[in-house]
Structure formats: C-alpha cells, structure tokens
Amino acid sequence: MGVVLLADDDRAIRTVLTQALTRAGCRVRATGSANTLWRWVEDGEGDLIVTDVVMPDGDGLDLLPAIRRKRPDLPVIVMSAQNTVMTAIRAAEAGAYEYLPKPFDLKEVLAHVKKALDGRGGRTDETPEPGGRDETMPLIGRSPAMQDVYRIMARLMTTDLTVMINGESGTGKELVARALHNFGRRKSGPFVAVNMAAIPRDLIESELFGHEKGAFTGATDRAQGRFELAQGGTLFLDEIGDMPPEAQTRLLRVLQEGEFTTVGGRAPIRADVRIIAATHQDLRELISEGRFREDLFYRLNVVPIRLPPLRERVEDIPDLARAFLRRAESEGLPRKTISAKALDVLRGQSWPGNVRELENLMRRLAALCADEMIDAAVVETELAARPSSAADGDRDGGGTLSTAVESHLRRYFALHGDALPPAGLYDRILREVELPLIALTLSATRGNQLKAADLLGLNRNTLRKRIRDLDIPVTRGKKLM
Known part of the structure; x- marks a missing residue:
C-alpha cells in the first residue's frame, strides 16, 4: 500500500x-x-x-x-x-x-x-491559532467510551457544524457543549445556554428570539432574546425535546434561512451563532408521536454525539472521584483522599444520576467525613442513605431486563477489581435469573405447576426438575406477589 x-x-x-x-x-x-x-x-x-x-x-x-x-x-x-x-x-x-x-x-x-x-493527503481543515485556551478541562475519563467522544469533539473544533448531544441526565451534556465552544473558532464570542424544560412554554419564543415593546401584555420594553445575546458565539439549546411546536417552526426557519425576527417585530436579524442542542429523550420517538418536527431533527442532528452513562464507563470513576474531591478542596471544603477499597465500592454502584450524582456524593463526603482518608465503610454508609429511587434506579421500572442484568454484572466485576471472578460465572448468573423467574411464576399461578410450565413455555417434567434443583418452595393456592 x-x-x-x-x-x-x-x-x-x-x-x-x-x-x-x-x-x-x-x-x-x-x-x-x-x-x-x-x-x-x-x-x-x-x-x-x-x-x-x-x-x-x-x-x-x-x-x-x-x-x-x-x-x-x-x-x-x-x-x-x-x-x-x-x-x-x-x-x-x-x-x-x-x-x-x-x-x-x-x-x-x-x-x-x-x-x-x-x-494520500493530510487534512486540509483550517486549524485554529494556539493560545487563549482554558487548560482546565472539565471532561474527565480515559475509558474507550469517552475516547470516542473526544475524537468526535476534536474533529469539530475547527467547524461551525450543528451538533446534537444525546445522553441521560447528569452525563455532562453542557460540559461537552462548553468545551466545543471554548476550544472552537468562536471561543472569543459568548456562550449562551438555555434549558427548554425550565422556561414556561408560552415564553420560549420571547426568550429565544426577543420581543418588541407592546408585543404582548407585560412587554413594556424591547428585550433581546438568546439568539441576539449569543451573536458571534454559541447557543446551547438544552432539552430540545421540550420545545413547543410554534418555537420549533421558528427555530427551523433560523436554521434554514440564517435569520430570525423578534416577537412582534418585522425586520429580520441575521443569526450569527453556532447551534448545539442536547436532549435525554429519544427524538425519533417524539417524531413518531407528532411532538417533534422531523425536518428540524435532521437540521439539528448534523453531528450526533452520544454521551455514555456512568455505568458504561465505570473505569473512569476513580479519576472522577479524585477530581471532584480536588474541586471540593479548591472551593473551601477540607482536603480528602479516598481509599482503593472505597473506589471499588463506587465502581459497584449503578449511578442512575450519572456523573452529577457521583459529584454530589463526593462533595458530601468531603464535607461530612471526619477523617482525611475516606474509607469503604464511610462510602457504604453514605450510599445506603440515598433515596430508594436513586439506589434502585435501574431496578424499579427504570430500564429493560437486559439493562438491569448488565448493571448487576458490572457491579459484580467491579467488586473483584483487577482479578477475575471465580470460574462458573455462566451457570451462576443463569441460576440467579432462573430462580426468581420460576418462583414468581409459581406465585402468580398460585403454585399450579401445569399453568406455570405453560406460561414459561417449559415441559412440566423440566419445570419440576428445575424446582427441585433450585430448591424452590411450592405453596398451592397462595399468591405471594
């Protein structure tokens, strides 16, 4: 070659x-x-x-x-x-x-x-001039999942392409948006963030595009919208899935025509902004429900970036935990370090609140832990005090069965650190799934093994053998669920 x-x-x-x-x-x-x-x-x-x-x-x-x-x-x-x-x-x-x-x-x-x-040629992209960068990068993580994010971001630094960031709440979508701005060609301009879910629906158009005096009741003066405030810089539209239909139509026009008008105004204003949008929702599902414009989706989804949840990057937890403790110290909280066993405990959690939940935990530990070294017992105690909805986030209706099993396995591997679990993992995991499946099915059929076998799609003799092997108690006529 x-x-x-x-x-x-x-x-x-x-x-x-x-x-x-x-x-x-x-x-x-x-x-x-x-x-x-x-x-x-x-x-x-x-x-x-x-x-x-x-x-x-x-x-x-x-x-x-x-x-x-x-x-x-x-x-x-x-x-x-x-x-x-x-x-x-x-x-x-x-x-x-x-x-x-x-x-x-x-x-x-x-x-x-x-x-x-x-x-047979290098990239011809225009490269930005060095200097003027904020070297304190908020994004932390060396996992393969984050490396994919970094590489996409690096390719976007010299462009004004519209970006769609998708990720669960607490994964750091705004941090990615700020990094794209701070290291891009518009870094000298403003970065303006607006959360669609935090603004009353009837005020979103005014917030985005501004309004003229007298445009509606209470509009006593002309007001600039976020597009005007972001001129020359970046406009970050968070939770774009919550944007009402009327605002979606106006936003589509901005993306198509490169200009907008204020509410109550007639003169078009050129939109010199880069758009970065973000959502935790499935926009394609919203499109099928008629709640989001398909043409707007394709205008926004020019370059998609998926931010992985923390459970998909557990190897980043030690770096994140230490960084959050250093940040807490810089903000005036006592200096703390964390033990290796405590980090193993953190790696074994599901983290439904993602990086934000981990950061809040480390702040609490920095403030409340009496010793300089945070050990495993302190972490376990603090985790046990979490609300049940957070502790059981992916067990009680928060995801599919495969997601719950994956989360369980991640915790299982994390608890063994660098060593592998004992042999026989396949049979052990199958038993953990099979036992509650058969027990709950028997409970639902009030101990009727014939009905349970039919419901499970098993031969009756096979079911009886599994009941014996798994030592599952059978009580006729009693529903336990």
Missing part, C-alpha cells in the same frame, strides 16, 4: 505494528526516536506517519506543525496513552489525520492506515 514511518519508544508496540502493517502490504521504517522520524521526513521518505506522542527525545505532537509545513500532503496518525480530551484536541489542532488512544485496536489502526494511504 505504501511506506509507513512508525515512531514509538515502546519496542513491543513497534514490533506488533510492524508485523501487522507488513502483512497488510505496507513497507515499514520503525524508530523510537523523534529526531530520526524528522530526519526521514526531511529526506522525503514515507507516505504516512504513525507516531506516539511521548518519546525520549521529543514530542510527536510538537513535530506535527513542522511536518505540515515541510510536507503538507503527508498524513500523520497520532497514538497516545495520555488519553484525555486535551490530547485529542492538540492532535486535531496540529493537523493530525487521526488520533488513536492506547491501548489501540489493531484492526482500527490498519483501517485508518489504509484510508490515509488511499487518500
């Missing part, structure tokens, strides 16, 4: 990638030195670079601007074990063709290599 210049100070990674790339038809030159890589670039060698960030004699990202100036058509794929959103953003700003977090998926690396070599 072409010549790949591979730079990584880890000999094992160089060996694995060299073998895989060679099998894929590439010729490979590999080094653990940034200086050697640059010499190859100066000599005109290679059709593609695959480089680590941190090397003994330099930083792969620091080389990128020079590579782009020297050979603008040479694509560069950056790999890094520093799996933060800032690494992804730095790679995008420096003009990387792609950013891949370590540990990487070999098939994914090969797919990007093939795509880059087929294209």
Whole structure:
C-alpha cells in the first residue's frame, strides 16, 4: 500500500505494528526516536506517519506543525496513552489525520492506515491559532467510551457544524457543549445556554428570539432574546425535546434561512451563532408521536454525539472521584483522599444520576467525613442513605431486563477489581435469573405447576426438575406477589 514511518519508544508496540502493517502490504521504517522520524521526513521518505506522542527525545505532537509545513500532503496518525480530551484536541489542532488512544485496536489502526494511504493527503481543515485556551478541562475519563467522544469533539473544533448531544441526565451534556465552544473558532464570542424544560412554554419564543415593546401584555420594553445575546458565539439549546411546536417552526426557519425576527417585530436579524442542542429523550420517538418536527431533527442532528452513562464507563470513576474531591478542596471544603477499597465500592454502584450524582456524593463526603482518608465503610454508609429511587434506579421500572442484568454484572466485576471472578460465572448468573423467574411464576399461578410450565413455555417434567434443583418452595393456592 505504501511506506509507513512508525515512531514509538515502546519496542513491543513497534514490533506488533510492524508485523501487522507488513502483512497488510505496507513497507515499514520503525524508530523510537523523534529526531530520526524528522530526519526521514526531511529526506522525503514515507507516505504516512504513525507516531506516539511521548518519546525520549521529543514530542510527536510538537513535530506535527513542522511536518505540515515541510510536507503538507503527508498524513500523520497520532497514538497516545495520555488519553484525555486535551490530547485529542492538540492532535486535531496540529493537523493530525487521526488520533488513536492506547491501548489501540489493531484492526482500527490498519483501517485508518489504509484510508490515509488511499487518500494520500493530510487534512486540509483550517486549524485554529494556539493560545487563549482554558487548560482546565472539565471532561474527565480515559475509558474507550469517552475516547470516542473526544475524537468526535476534536474533529469539530475547527467547524461551525450543528451538533446534537444525546445522553441521560447528569452525563455532562453542557460540559461537552462548553468545551466545543471554548476550544472552537468562536471561543472569543459568548456562550449562551438555555434549558427548554425550565422556561414556561408560552415564553420560549420571547426568550429565544426577543420581543418588541407592546408585543404582548407585560412587554413594556424591547428585550433581546438568546439568539441576539449569543451573536458571534454559541447557543446551547438544552432539552430540545421540550420545545413547543410554534418555537420549533421558528427555530427551523433560523436554521434554514440564517435569520430570525423578534416577537412582534418585522425586520429580520441575521443569526450569527453556532447551534448545539442536547436532549435525554429519544427524538425519533417524539417524531413518531407528532411532538417533534422531523425536518428540524435532521437540521439539528448534523453531528450526533452520544454521551455514555456512568455505568458504561465505570473505569473512569476513580479519576472522577479524585477530581471532584480536588474541586471540593479548591472551593473551601477540607482536603480528602479516598481509599482503593472505597473506589471499588463506587465502581459497584449503578449511578442512575450519572456523573452529577457521583459529584454530589463526593462533595458530601468531603464535607461530612471526619477523617482525611475516606474509607469503604464511610462510602457504604453514605450510599445506603440515598433515596430508594436513586439506589434502585435501574431496578424499579427504570430500564429493560437486559439493562438491569448488565448493571448487576458490572457491579459484580467491579467488586473483584483487577482479578477475575471465580470460574462458573455462566451457570451462576443463569441460576440467579432462573430462580426468581420460576418462583414468581409459581406465585402468580398460585403454585399450579401445569399453568406455570405453560406460561414459561417449559415441559412440566423440566419445570419440576428445575424446582427441585433450585430448591424452590411450592405453596398451592397462595399468591405471594
């Protein structure tokens, strides 16, 4: 396919990638030195670079601007074990063709290599000027789920594309929106956020587009709307699914025509804003119910970003917990640390309130824990005091059976830390599901095994054997539910 210049100070990674790339038809030159890589670039060698960030004699990202100036058509794929959103953003700003977090998926690396070599050219996106950035990044997490989010965000920094962020309450949708603004081309403009669910429906149009004096009862003066306040910057429309139909129509016009009028006004006003929307609802379901415009959905859903719930990124909980304790300390609460066993307890929870719930818990622990070290017993006590609706969020009508089973398994694996659970997991989990299923079915049929077998779709003899094996008590004529 072409010549790949591979730079990584880890000999094992160089060996694995060299073998895989060679099998894929590439010729490979590999080094653990940034200086050697640059010499190859100066000599005109290679059709593609695959480089680590941190090397003994330099930083792969620091080389990128020079590579782009020297050979603008040479694509560069950056790999890094520093799996933060800032690494992804730095790679995008420096003009990387792609950013891949370590540990990487070999098939994914090969797919990007093939795509880059087929294209034979680096990205031509305009890159923002460095400087003026807020380095205190609120997004935390090194999990694969968050890496996917970071890579999408990094690609969006140099664009004004409309973004739709979807995620459960408490996952950090506004943090993503603010990051897209703070690191984008509109960072010098205002960031204006408005929550559709927090505004009375009859006032939403006025809030968004402003109104003229006398436009309605109580409009004693002209008032600017959020679109005017966000001119030159970003307008974040949170809980867009709660927008009433009339406002949806006006918003669609803004997206189509690039202008709007105030309530009671006639003169069009140019809308110089980037739109980022967010919702925890399924907008396609709202469309089928006639509660959300399909044409507006497609205008907003140009680039979708799905934020994973905390239960899908439990490996991020230790970093999040420590960061929230540091934040609490910076706000005047006592300095606290947290034990490894306490973190294991946190990883074993379902977190229906997601990152926001975890942050609130860490603030309470920082304020109330008497010792500097927060141990497992303190965490368990505080968790036990949570409202039952929070503690049982995904057990009492909050999701599907598969979601509940998944949550249970995540807690089970988390409690074992880095070690694997004992062997026989498949049979053990099946028993945990089968026992209540049969017991509750027998209860519903008042102990009638023939009816229970029919309801379960089992042979009666099979049901009897399972009742014996699972030691399930059978009481005729009594319904336990």
